[in-house]
Amino acid sequence: xxxxxxxxxxxxxxxxxxxxxxxxxxxxxxxxxxxxxxxxxxxxxxxxxxxxxxxxxxxxxxxxxxxxxxxxxxxxxxxxxxxxxxxxxxxxxxxxxxxxxxxxxxxxxxxxxxxxxxxxxxxxxxxxxxxxxxxxxxxxxxxxxxxxxxxxxxxxxxxxxxxxxxxxxxxxxxxxxxxxxxxxxxxxxxxxxxxxxxxxxxxxxxxxxxxxxxxxxxxxxxxxxxxxxxxxxxxxxxxxxxxxxxxxxxxxxxxxxxxxxxxxxxxxxxxxxxxxxxxxxxxxxxxxxxxxxxxxxxxxxxxxxxxxxxxxxxxxxxxxxxxxxxxxxxxxxxxxxxxxxxxxxxxxxxxxxxxxxxxxxxxxxxxxxxxxxxxxxxxxxxxxxxxxxxxxxxxxxxxxxxxxxxxxxxxxxxxxxxxxxxxxxxxxxxxxxxxxxxxxxxxxxxxxxxxxxxxxxxxxxxxxxxxxxxxxxxxxxxxxxxxxxxxxxxxxxxxxxxxxxxxxxxxxxxxxxxxxxxxxxxxxxxxxxxxxxxxxxx
Amino acid sequence: xxxxxxxxxxxxxxxxxxxxxxxxxxxxxxxxxxxxxxxxxxxxxxxxxxxxxxxxxxxxxxxxxxxxxxxxxxxxxxxxxxxxxxxxxxxxxxxxxxxxxxxxxxxxxxxxxxxxxxxxxxxxxxxxxxxxxxxxxxxxxxxxxxxxxxxxxxxxxxxxxxxxxxxxxxxxxxxxxxxxxxxxxxxxxxxxxxxxxxxxxxxxxxxxxxxxxxxxxxxxxxxxxxxxxxxxxxxxxxxxxxxxxxxxxxxxxxxxxxxxxxxxxxxxxxxxxxxxxxxxxxxxxxxxxxxxxxxxxxxxxxxxxxxxxxxxxxxxxxxxxxxxx
Numbered sequence: 001x002x003x004x005x006x007x008x009x010x011x012x013x014x015x016x017x018x019x020x021x022x023x024x025x026x027x028x029x030x031x032x033x034x035x036x037x038x039x040x041x042x043x044x045x046x047x048x049x050x051x052x053x054x055x056x057x058x059x060x061x062x063x064x065x066x067x068x069x070x071x072x073x074x075x076x077x078x079x080x081x082x083x084x085x086x087x088x089x090x091x092x093x094x095x096x097x098x099x100x101x102x103x104x105x106x107x108x109x110x111x112x113x114x115x116x117x118x119x120x121x122x123x124x125x126x127x128x129x130x131x132x133x134x135x136x137x138x139x140x141x142x143x144x145x146x147x148x149x150x151x152x153x154x155x156x157x158x159x160x161x162x163x164x165x166x167x168x169x170x171x172x173x174x175x176x177x178x179x180x181x182x183x184x185x186x187x188x189x190x191x192x193x194x195x196x197x198x199x200x201x202x203x204x205x206x207x208x209x210x211x212x213x214x215x216x217x218x219x220x221x222x223x224x225x226x227x228x229x230x231x232x233x234x235x236x237x238x239x240x241x242x243x244x245x246x247x248x249x250x251x252x253x254x255x256x257x258x259x260x261x262x263x264x265x266x267x268x269x270x271x272x273x274x275x276x277x278x279x280x281x282x283x284x285x286x287x288x289x290x291x292x293x294x295x296x297x298x299x300x301x302x303x304x305x306x307x308x309x310x311x312x313x314x315x316x317x318x319x320x321x322x323x324x325x326x327x328x329x330x331x332x333x334x335x336x337x338x339x340x341x342x343x344x345x346x347x348x349x350x351x352x353x354x355x356x357x358x359x360x361x362x363x364x365x366x367x368x369x370x371x372x373x374x375x376x377x378x379x380x381x382x383x384x385x386x387x388x389x390x391x392x393x394x395x396x397x398x399x400x401x402x403x404x405x406x407x408x409x410x411x412x413x414x415x416x417x418x419x420x421x422x423x424x425x426x427x428x429x430x431x432x433x434x435x436x437x438x439x440x441x442x443x444x445x446x447x448x449x450x451x452x453x454x455x456x457x458x459x460x461x462x463x464x465x466x467x468x469x470x471x472x473x474x475x476x477x478x479x480x481x482x483x484x485x486x487x488x489x490x491x492x493x494x495x496x497x498x499x500x501x502x503x504x505x506x507x508x509x510x511x512x513x514x515x516x517x518x519x520x521x522x523x524x525x526x527x528x529x530x531x532x533x534x535x536x537x538x
Numbered sequence: 539x540x541x542x543x544x545x546x547x548x549x550x551x552x553x554x555x556x557x558x559x560x561x562x563x564x565x566x567x568x569x570x571x572x573x574x575x576x577x578x579x580x581x582x583x584x585x586x587x588x589x590x591x592x593x594x595x596x597x598x599x600x601x602x603x604x605x606x607x608x609x610x611x612x613x614x615x616x617x618x619x620x621x622x623x624x625x626x627x628x629x630x631x632x633x634x635x636x637x638x639x640x641x642x643x644x645x646x647x648x649x650x651x652x653x654x655x656x657x658x659x660x661x662x663x664x665x666x667x668x669x670x671x672x673x674x675x676x677x678x679x680x681x682x683x684x685x686x687x688x689x690x691x692x693x694x695x696x697x698x699x700x701x702x703x704x705x706x707x708x709x710x711x712x713x714x715x716x717x718x719x720x721x722x723x724x725x726x727x728x729x730x731x732x733x734x735x736x737x738x739x740x741x742x743x744x745x746x747x748x749x750x751x752x753x754x755x756x757x758x759x760x761x762x763x764x765x766x767x768x769x770x771x772x773x774x775x776x777x778x779x780x781x782x783x784x785x786x787x788x789x790x791x792x793x794x795x796x797x798x799x800x801x802x803x804x805x806x807x808x809x810x811x812x813x814x815x816x817x818x819x820x821x822x823x824x825x826x827x828x829x830x831x832x833x834x835x836x837x838x839x840x841x842x843x844x845x846x847x848x849x850x851x852x853x854x855x856x857x858x859x860x861x862x863x
Contacts, residue, residue, distance in 0.1 A: 035817070037619050044619075045577055118621045121576030125584050190621040212620065213631055213809040213817075214704060237703055239807040240817075243686070244702055248807070251693035251701035384820075415822045419569035433578075446578050453582045460578035 028231040028519075028531050031245045031257035035238035039210050040193035041161035041201075042113050045122045047434075048238075050159065051528035055218055055234070057161030057201035060087055060106070060142075061154050065524040065533070067281060067345060067438030069154055073101055073162055073202060074142075079481050082149050089140045092225045095164050096206045103136035107173045108165035110134065111181035118190040126456065127156040134175035149479050151486055155437040164200040167192070204229040204532055213238075218531070234531040249273065249514055256515040258529040262331035262387070268514045275514040278523025279335050279342060282434035282509045284386060286379065286396065287447065288313055289427040290502045291464025297378035297410075297427035300371065307377075307427060307463075311369035313501035317355060318362035319403045320396055326507050329391050333512055337505035339494050340435070340443040342525075347440025347477075347490030355498075355505070362403045374404030380421070381430035383411040387509055393430055396506070424462050431460070432509070436526050440490040444474050448497045465502030543843065550839040554832060558609070561831045562602050570594065571618055571822035592618060605828070614832065615825035619818070624829035628811055633713045634704055635803070635810030639795040641717065641730035646737040647788065653738070654745025655772065661750050670746060676739025685732045685805035692728060699724050702807035729806040733799055737791050741784060748780030782852055789845035797834040 036052040037044050062072035071077075074087040093101035113119075113128045130150055135143040144153065165173060169185035176182070192198040199207045204226065205218040218234040237254075239245040242261040249257045250271055260268060260275065268275050288307045289295040295305045306312045322336035335342065338352045366374065377400065381393035390411040397407040412420075421429050435442035450466040451458035455475075470493055477489035497503070511527040520537040524530065572594060576585055589595050593604055608615060617624050653669050660666035693701035705722035707714035716722030752758055753776065761771050800812030807813070811830065818826040 038621065043621065044575075045579075120588060120618070120621065121580040121584060123577055123579035126579060126581045129581070194622070211630070211809075212627065213814060214634070215809075237807070239702055241804065244689070244805060244807055247689045247694055247701045248703075251689070251697065253693075253700050253702055413820070415571075415574055415820055416569055418573035419571075419822075422570070422573045442579075456581045459582065 026231050026536075027233040027235060028256065028534055029235045029254045030237075030529060030531065031248050031254035032236055032238045032529060033242075033245065033257075033259040034240055035213065036216070038190050038194055039196075039199060039207060040119070040188075040190045041163060042109075042116050042122055042124060043119050043190050043193075045124065045159065047527055050526075051530060052216065052236070053161055054203065054528065055205040055531060056199060056203045056207055057163060058093075058203050059158050059160050059162060060089075061158045063155075063158045063436075063438060063526060065278070065522055067436075067525045069158060069438070072158075077154055079149075079151075080143070082481065083146045085144045085146075085150070085153055087142045087144070089142065090225075091140055093202050094223055094225045095200050095202050096221045096223055097164075097166075097200055098223050099164065099166060099200075100139075101162070101202055102139045103142045104139075104173050105162055105165045106142045107134050107136065107175050107181065108168075108170070108183075109160070109162045110175060111173070111177050111183070112163060112187060113160070114177040115180070115183075115187045117187065123156075124160045127153070127160060131175070149481050151481050151483075152437055152439065152441060152478065155439060159436060162202065163188075163198070167198040167200060205234060208233075229532050230535045231531055246514070249516070252516075255519060256513060256521060256529075256534055258511075258513055258527075259387075260512055260514045262333040262512065265331070265333070265512070265514075273514055273516055274519070274521075275512060276521050276523045277333055278511045278513075278525060280434060280509050280511045280527050281341060281345070281436065281438065281525050282432055282527065283337050283340050283443070284389075284392065284430065284432050284506045284509060285337070285340070285447075286316075286428050286504045286506070287431050287461075287463045288316075288465075288502055288504070289424070289463045291466060295427040296425055297380065299376035301373060301375065302370070305427075306369070306371050306375050309369045310500050311365050312371065313504070315362040315365040315369065315403060316400060316405070317501050317504045318358045318365065319405075320355075320399045320504070320506070321357040322355060322507060323357070325392065325395050329388050329395050330507065333510045334387075334507040335510070337507050339440075339498060340433075340447075340503070340505055341438075341440050342508055345435075345438055345440070346483075347487050347494065349491045349494055359399075359403050366403060366405075372404075374406060376406045376408075377428060378408045378410050378426075379428045379430070380417070380426040381409070381411045382414045382417045385414040385417070386430070386432045389430060389432075392506065421462055424464075426462070429462065431503070433460075434526065438525075440494050441474065441478055444470075444490070444493055444497065445478075447503055448493075449474055463502055465500070467496065467500060470496045470500075542846075546839075546843050546846075550836070553839060554835055557835045558606070558828065558832060559602070561828050562605060563598070565822075565824045565827050566598055566601070568822060571824060574822050575618055609832075614829040617818075617823050617826050619821050619823045619826075624823075624825040625833070627826060628814065628830055628833060631809060631811045631814050633707075633715060634808060635796055635799060635812065637715055637717055638726060638730055638733065638802075638808060638810060639792065639799060641726055642733040642737070642795060643788065643792055645730060645734040646741055646791070649734075650738045650741025651745050651777075651784065654742040655749055655777070657742065657746040658749025658753070659772070661746070666746075669742065673739040673742050676742075677736045679735075681732065681736065681801050682805050684735065685729070685802060688728045688732055689805070699728055704809055729802050729808050732806070733795060733802045737788075737795075740791070741787065744784055744787060745780065748783070749776055752776045752780055778852065782849060785848050785852065786845055789841050789848070793834075793838045793841045796837060 034048045036048040041053040041057045058072050060074040062070055064070050073093050075090040076088045078086050080086040110128050113124050130146055131144050132147050133145040167188055168183050170183045173182045188198045196207050204221055204224045206221045208217040208219045210216050215237040220232045245257050246260050246264055248254045290307050298305055300306050326334045326336050338355050339349055341348050379393050379397050381389050383390040393409050397409045400407040445457050446460040449457040450471050451461045473489055473493045477486050480486040511523050513521050515521050518537055520535050522533045614625050617627050657666045657669040689701050692699045705716040705725035707716045708718050761775050803810045803812040815830050
């Protein structure tokens with residue numbers, strides 16, 4: 001040991017110096033709120049995963065910070081027929097090993113998504129399933145063929161990163177997922193990416209190291225075909241509790257942190273740090289059990305389920321003062337919601353009025369619906385998933401109590417909450433949903449449309465609200481390629497949903513980032529934290 | 539001795555089996571992880587395929603059977619969330635925790651026993667009284683709060699130490715350790731002290747009361763009357779006799795620190811096993827929780843075995859086998 005020790009010490013000194021040297025180069029240290037579960041871009045579609053992966057891999061099309069579609073690996077896209085989307089790939093696009101990005105890589109990426117044995121629940125599978133055939137007339141042109149018109153396909157493709165076909169052995173690649181697409185070696189699994197072996201992307205960064213629970217180090221991709229990013233190196237570490245994450249920033253462990261608690265923003269400013277607040281696409285809402293004669297958490301004097309009555313649902317919405325909730329509970333770091341996606345996005349009702357706060361009218365409506373003395377209701381919510389979820393629920397409960405609905409609150413940890421909600425053990429359940437396609441159809445598809453396993457719609461419609469008229473308008477919109485017409489149809493569907501109010505929208509969460517002086521950070525509506533969004537301030 | 543060890547190992551197997559049944563049922567009762575794992579925009583067919591792949595469609599007894607069969611072959615299952623073997627996930631985190639606990643335990647032994655000795659020997663003077671009074675703070679201040687205060691003081695106000703995380707690591711025989719660099723020590727200092735303080739107080743008080751009790755015993759008086767030097771009395775006569783309960787406590791604490799350093803690891807974002815357990819509980823990552831509890835049980839069993847063996851070393855009168863009647 002006595003002979004080993006000095007050597008180790010020497011190594012230690014060398015390594016420590018090396019680290020100190022790196023720290024002086026342009027390194028960005030980021031404190032994340034939750035850890036990505038893998039580097040595999042087709043593994044798990046969660047915000048932390050998508051954020052990490054988008055440093056290394058790129059999709060055909062990308063979303064701007066305000067959720068408008070823009071070119072990425074494809075420089076143009078167009079519906080050349082009702083059921084054919086044609087993409088022109090950018091001839092400059094290169095992988096980090098210098099290989100050009102071609103149509104073969106597109107076919108391989110889509111094939112891998114359908115042949116991903118280790119993946120857990122990536123929505124990308126849904127999207128790729130809708131592609132019936134892929135044709136590549138030349139190296140830089142890709143035709144995606146579908147059986148029915150798919151106007152939202154480009155938006156969905158913005159969430160599907162492309163990988164390099166050279167990580168497997170293959171003959172000529174064809175889009176025949178069942179027959180193996182021409183791949184002759186085993187498909188890559190999650191560990192091939194986590195170990196860095198299969199990590200070959202076209203993005204601005206490459207993976208240096210990924211140690212679960214300890215941290216992620218990215219370094220600048222010298223062969224990047226786009227504009228070089230500001231930081232030569234990016235260190236990311238997850239610190240789930242907001243308090244330690246903030247102290248990490250204050251102590252200089254981090255240059256940038258995501259999701260500091262809204263109540264700390266004043267202190268951040270006073271301590272000489274900066275922050276960015278960016279309204280997000282995540283809407284918070286209460287989903288009501290509108291589909292059953294009897295509901296488990298409701299007790300009505302008549303013995304029925306008052307939540308089936310649209311007037312009752314409207315009355316509940318009228319009873320909630322969203323402005324006050326945003327000001328008091330959310331510390332101003334949210335926007336009152338008047339529909340399910342923010343104003344200005346595709347399919348949002350243009351110039352929609354704020355949802356009214358009028359307890360008097362609410363009481364009248366309740367009486368009109370036949371419940372002058374109200375009823376008993378329990379609001380269910382998480383207490384560790386969304387920003388201030390438990391306090392928010394308390395506030396809503398008080399507003400409902402004021403119009404005569406005797407409301408109690410039941411909050412629980414997310415691991416108990418989500419399985420319970422899926423078993424439909426709730427009557428009014430808090431939900432949060434970010435429409436990452438940047439258009440109104442996304443929320444309607446999962447939360448409002450009638451539950452239908454075959455069509456893949458209404459899968460989160462736990463309240464089992466059903467309105468055939470709305471379904472018809474929504475489905476028609478999803479088959480309409482004409483943007484103007486589709487937007488109109490979507491607006492019509494959203495209006496119907498608001499009139500019937502099966503989901504009471506509350507507010508849009510805001511993404512918040514805090515950072516040290518000397519950095520400028522542009523937030524994103526999809527709440528992803530990207531090193532490329534941070535620049536050295538002038 | 540060998541027979542004793544074999545018998546203890548057999549007992550351990552039974553304990554592990556019982557623990558596995560209890561944990562498996564408990565984790566099963568919490569709920570269905572599929573809703574946490576899978577986003578609502580995943581089609582039902584995918585969801586069903588995943589449920590089947592994870593074996594969640596089987597009845598509880600069958601799931602347990604599959605688990606037990608695999609466990610017998612050394613496979614405690616794959617993490618639902620990370621998709622890699624649960625044991626691998628835990629072992630990746632193990633060096634970080636072990637390192638932290640070793641530093642904390644070393645601090646506990648060195649400071650706890652020496653301060654306890656001083657406090658016991660100078661029981662009636664201000665020095666002894668001061669140490670005893672100080673030790674009360676040691677275990678009455680909540681661990682997480684103490685950690686927060688440390689961070690505020692040393693990281694935010696004074697800026698001496700980093701607030702969170704682990705320093706750069708160096709592979710020693712394939713195990714990544716951070717205690718061989720100055721930066722590594724700056725990271726480990728606060729969490730290790732935070733973890734150690736309550737234990738120092740505990741060991742200190744035990745040692746002090748043992749020492750003051752032993753001092754009034756006949757054998758110490760005789761030794762003193764015989765004219766043996768005070769230093770030798772303390773080393774050979776007092777310490778040796780009072781160390782048995784202290785060793786027991788340190789052994790138990792060693793186990794619980796490894797298993798439940800969760801709070802410290804969370805406050806300081808130390809990438810150890812405790813933090814992994816918390817994350818896994820949040821995500822209902824059943825295989826990781828079960829594997830974790832199994833490994834920790836094994837650890838406790840082994841520590842108890844070592845403690846028993848240490849008794850025999852410390853006190854020759856201790857016999858490891860009950861005499862056969």
